[in-house]
Amino acid sequence: EVQLVESGGGLVQPGGSLRLSCAASGFTFSTYSMNWVRQAPGKGLEWVSYISSRSSIIYYADSVKGRFTISRDNAKNSLYLQMNSLRAEDTAVYFCAREEDIKYGSDYWGQGTLVTVSS
């Protein structure tokens, strides 16, 4: 069974840092691209970042570029999102999602981890 489990969320002060993790199981993690998508309270889904299967291609939304860093460890079946210089507007539930190919969309998602940026 495919499983994606996010962790690392919590309460952090503005300007602080947090590292999210996404543990993958039930599939060959190293053959899939991965995305981070977030949902602010009462808002819709917002794509955050993309990483290809071998980390050769990485993209960021303009809203997080220069502050967030996506990475992965295929040996550990894990995806990460290092979030620095956090702002109140980064408060959201963060989901990881796998993507076999751009044609097929993101077919499995985790349940999300909540990040709250507040003093």
Next chain:
Amino acid sequence: QSALTQPASVSGSPGQSITISCTGTSSDIGAYNYVSWYQHHPGKAPQLMIYEVSNRPSGISNRFSGSKSGNTASLTISGLQAEDEADYYCCSYTSSSPWVFGGGTKLTVL
């Protein structure tokens, strides 16, 4: 990259059909056939319902169908059921992002 435009809400009675529109630009929906639709029950993981404009993943009911014309994609749900009540999001590949979501549509089954 601006979000794709969806109606904030739609509603229908059990057994009826509804259509949710998703309007983009010539840089996203109009340029690529990589449009997907997601169903999201709050507090749960989003679920892929349609990919590549009109394809259904394995296990998704054929009551769900997708289409595209120009810069607008659509999701149609026929034979509405109570369990279809959820938020629905369109998503398109873009020339810049690479992904952009719609603002979401809340479906109410009356």
